[in-house]
Amino acid sequence: MQEPVESIFHAVEYIEAHLQTEVTVAQIADAAGYSLFHFIRTFNRLVHHTPYDYLTRRRLSEAAKALAATERRIIDIAQDFCFENQESFSRAFKRMFRVPPSLWREVKPHNADLLTPPITQADLDFINRKDFRPPRVVTLPKTTLHGLMTRLDVDEADLPALRKRLFMDICGAASVAQIPEYVTVLSRSGPAYLFAGIELPEGHAAQRVLAVKTLPAGNYVRFGALAAQRILALRYLYHTWCPAVGQRPAFDLLIEVCSAEKDPDAEETIYLPLESA
């Protein structure tokens, strides 16, 4: 018998190969070498999705891509991805994306975080590492930060370097002796920008050169992750945790508390604002 993670990854691959073919959860279990009951138990434990939920989200995500990229009729796309009819497709689509397929086609949202990507081996390793601590919902007060911002023209993969640079500039401008951590705010509503800032100690006058950014009070999901695992942590929050617990993140705002240390193993804390229920 294979290790569970290996068998479950095989099941994920089997699902990916059957997005456009009728398949039952029992057949997926069989392909993974498990009984149905043990399979759903193991899949939920290791993937944090129910198998059927994952299959449906993946089908809807690929259907959404097809809607934006092709002229194919909605009913044909629904059938391509094994939905019984256009009504059941539209209902499921609206439930996942909050807009009907016709509007999605019209607007063509460009934010890839809206779509559930295929689970990778790296995702499974991330979720199942021994020190995995689940995200928590926290309520934060209004927070005022002082810092610098820049238009975001770079690929988001280059973000860590960019925010380090911003941080160094803040250190020069803020005249604060020691800054153990700083906050970055990535905004994608309108032209994307990155803000990096600090909470100034009480009584410390802000330098004029620094911009002010106010983070609204509200519910956030808080998730700690190593800087090197930032992308995996974000994938997990957007595509697994939020849908599974029925939370809707604000896709256009991402807040991260970064350590000022140069330690590559430093942990960062991600905060995603949650839309109110």
Next chain:
Amino acid sequence: MEPVICPEKQIILMGMSFYGDPFDTRTGWDEENHIGRLWKRFSAFLSRHPEVLELENQPDAAYEVHIYNPETTEKGLFEVFVGMEIRLSDVERIPAELSIKTLPLTEYAVFTFKGEQISSDWEKLIQDWLTSAGYHSPHMYNFQYYDARFKGLDNLADSVLDVYVPIQKAG
């Protein structure tokens, strides 16, 4: 792994049920699954209504029934019923908060699992045995039978669990 064949019997249970994916993590991964919550709901009811225990036909034994339907194979959704055995004559005395589940008159193969086997994929072993022994299951359910030999989830090593599967000779 050879099961014991249990002669035909009908079982009437009183209890509570859940329908869905029992391991759906909607409530968070650090909490117990829906089956654990169902057991808790049932136990809490019994502690509030100890008089119901007088209806038990098999003292200190409990059943967990997994019932399959077309959605089970398609979507992984099960009905899980937890309960206790009662006599047919007591059916009318069951309070509204509990449901009755009648398991039909049938022969069973009884598989006994110990220690780590309890959390293994024993359903797969059972399916393989049914095929190799020339049986099939005429009904879409099986049940786990918990009695004094089961020492709790935190003490699986010293626990024993019986799984009953309805059987009929194939062909």
